[in-house]
Amino acid sequence: MSCVETIQAYAFRSLGFGERLLPRGEYTLCEHFTLIGSGLIWNVYFGALALMTGFFLAVALAVGKSSPNPMFRKPAEWFIFVFRGSPLFIQFFFAYACFLSLKGVSGFFDPFTSAWLGALIVLFCNTAAYSGEIFYGALLSIPKGDIEAADAYGMTGWNRFRRITFPTMLRLAWPAYTNEAIFLFHATTLVFFSGFPAWRQQGDALYYASYFADKTFNPFIPYPILAFYFILLTLVIISLFGAVNRRLNRHLPQERRQRFRLRPNLIR
Amino acid sequence: MFSYCTDPSTLEGLSWLSCYLTTGKHVNLYISVFVVLTLLAITAPTALVFGFGAASAARSKFLPLRWFGKGYTSIVRGVPDIAFFLFFVIALDQAFEWMRHKVKCPDWDQPIRQGIDFVVCDAAKLPLSTSPQWVHETYGFFLAVLTFSIVFGAFAANVLYGAMRAVPRAQIETAEAYGMTHRQAFWRILVPQMWVYALPGLSNLWMVLIKSTPLLFLLGVEDIVYWAKELGGTKTARFTDYPHPNWHVEYFFALLVFYLCFTKVSEVVLDRVMTRLTKGQATAAGEAQRKAAA
Numbered sequence: 001m002s003c004v005e006t007i008q009a010y011a012f013r014s015l016g017f018g019e020r021l022l023p024r025g026e027y028t029l030c031e032h033f034t035l036i037g038s039g040l041i042w043n044v045y046f047g048a049l050a051l052m053t054g055f056f057l058a059v060a061l062a063v064g065k066s067s068p069n070p071m072f073r074k075p076a077e078w079f080i081f082v083f084r085g086s087p088l089f090i091q092f093f094f095a096y097a098c099f100l101s102l103k104g105v106s107g108f109f110d111p112f113t114s115a116w117l118g119a120l121i122v123l124f125c126n127t128a129a130y131s132g133e134i135f136y137g138a139l140l141s142i143p144k145g146d147i148e149a150a151d152a153y154g155m156t157g158w159n160r161f162r163r164i165t166f167p168t169m170l171r172l173a174w175p176a177y178t179n180e181a182i183f184l185f186h187a188t189t190l191v192f193f194s195g196f197p198a199w200r201q202q203g204d205a206l207y208y209a210s211y212f213a214d215k216t217f218n219p220f221i222p223y224p225i226l227a228f229y230f231i232l233l234t235l236v237i238i239s240l241f242g243a244v245n246r247r248l249n250r251h252l253p254q255e256r257r258q259r260f261r262l263r264p265n266l267i268r
Numbered sequence: 269m270f271s272y273c274t275d276p277s278t279l280e281g282l283s284w285l286s287c288y289l290t291t292g293k294h295v296n297l298y299i300s301v302f303v304v305l306t307l308l309a310i311t312a313p314t315a316l317v318f319g320f321g322a323a324s325a326a327r328s329k330f331l332p333l334r335w336f337g338k339g340y341t342s343i344v345r346g347v348p349d350i351a352f353f354l355f356f357v358i359a360l361d362q363a364f365e366w367m368r369h370k371v372k373c374p375d376w377d378q379p380i381r382q383g384i385d386f387v388v389c390d391a392a393k394l395p396l397s398t399s400p401q402w403v404h405e406t407y408g409f410f411l412a413v414l415t416f417s418i419v420f421g422a423f424a425a426n427v428l429y430g431a432m433r434a435v436p437r438a439q440i441e442t443a444e445a446y447g448m449t450h451r452q453a454f455w456r457i458l459v460p461q462m463w464v465y466a467l468p469g470l471s472n473l474w475m476v477l478i479k480s481t482p483l484l485f486l487l488g489v490e491d492i493v494y495w496a497k498e499l500g501g502t503k504t505a506r507f508t509d510y511p512h513p514n515w516h517v518e519y520f521f522a523l524l525v526f527y528l529c530f531t532k533v534s535e536v537v538l539d540r541v542m543t544r545l546t547k548g549q550a551t552a553a554g555e556a557q558r559k560a561a562a
Binding site for chain 1: 346347348349350351354355358359362386478479480481482483485486493496497500514516517519520521523524527528531532
């Protein structure tokens with residue numbers, strides 16, 4: 001099979017399109033690249049959706065945690081503590097077990113036991129907790145003068161939050177939030193190793209990489225390819241978030257802008 | 269375990285539970301908690317040593333060494349850590365076997381990689397196929413510890429490298445003004461002062477390390493996740509005296525609580541250590557402490 005044919009057959013293998021059977025015997029480099037790249041679709045799917053939906057819960061959690069009312073503060077604190085204090089791996093296992101037993105109760109929970117929804121929910125809660133803590137930290141470090149100026153203009157409540165607090169919080173939190181996004185994408189590789197079944201061998205990039213490594217007993221080809229893809233993905237995230245960061249900071253003089261620094265200390 | 273446990277089918281309620289939780293397999297589960305703790309106890313100092321070595325290498329004046337240090341510290345930046353875990357376990361295993369193969373069977377003429385097989389002579393197998401089960405398990409655990417140390421060494425190197433740069437430049441300049449050599453200034457001035465800058469990062473790393481211990485399961489070690497999975501599955505009366513339906517939810521909930529408690533306790537202890545270490549330091553936190561006391 002030529003490389004073009006391989007790409008045609010396997011480029012969307014992880015979604016169930018194209019060839020059913022995985023390649024056998026001697027694997028070509030092209031097959032490695034195509035299948036692992038095909039698996040990357042899942043990583044992007046999980047990461048992007050969890051990030052987008054988790055953002056809203058994260059803001060709510062941050063506001064809740066900084067609220068003086070314990071009715072809002074306590075649940076937000078507990079949510080953040082539970083999801084940040086326990087390993088993501090165990091969260092996946094626990095959620096999968098829960099969904100599996102709920103499935104017995106009602107057919108409504110059927111889709112929850114498959115990765116596309118069940119794992120997404122776990123990742124959504126997880127990233128909401130981590131980002132919520134980041135946003136909470138940013139809320140605490142909003143310059144006092146900004147709030148006072150808002151008060152002086154007579155802004156209160158929702159108006160003040162929407163125009164002053166929220167944009168400043170986002171601006172301050174953005175570099176750390178970029179990090180969180182990168183490591184969320186890394187965390188998506190855990191999904192198919194933690195209970196959630198890869199239905200018809202439709203897995204993510206790491207699933208295929210470890211499939212190749214298992215079959216060929218040679219880790220030196222699939223994992224560097226996986227690394228290549230993830231470095232590419234990381235660069236894309238950094239450039240996307242960098243563009244947003246420039247927009248958030250555009251009203252500030254050059255030297256006061258927040259720079260992004262990659263801080264690689266966030267496995268979950 | 270207890271005397272009344274001889275006939276489990278007659279037991280009810282709490283006494284059933286007390287017997288159930290003390291069966292041999294559950295004892296294995298409790299032992300695997302110590303496996304996790306052992307892993308932490310070995311990995312943390314080893315990773316710190318690796319990290320220290322790499323951070324000092326990254327500052328070296330010798331170019332290849334600096335490349336090595338920088339390369340090692342940056343491996344963790346763009347790639348998921350779990351990929352490293354899966355990679356290093358096989359790669360290290362093969363590296364060891366390859367080295368032993370070169371030493372023990374010099375007259376072996378066939379290639380080692382035959383298509384999709386990795387073939388070394390019998391004497392070079394690790395562990396030897398004749399060795400008892402516990403050797404296999406210990407070897408697997410050893411590989412896991414080494415893998416954890418390499419990956420977390422890279423994380424620690426990042427933290428320590430930053431901490432070394434955070435020590436005020438004037439301190440080193442003063443040391444040089446006193447006529448200390450580069451090496452003396454490093455060991456006598458830089459290293460003692462860098463810890464207070466490194467500690468927030470290192471304590472964060474400790475939390476991350478705790479939370480990554482379940483990954484041992486992926487490396488083939490029989491850790492708590494393995495036993496929770498094993499024990500929580502449906503048990504029928506034919507194979508066990510303690511039949512029960514699928515209890516995965518309960519078991520994983522217990523693991524969740526275990527990890528939550530573990531991280532919470534660590535957090536409290538590390539906060540205390542930090543308070544203790546910042547006492548009298550010329551940092552913002554140290555200054556705040558001084559003011560609060562006054």
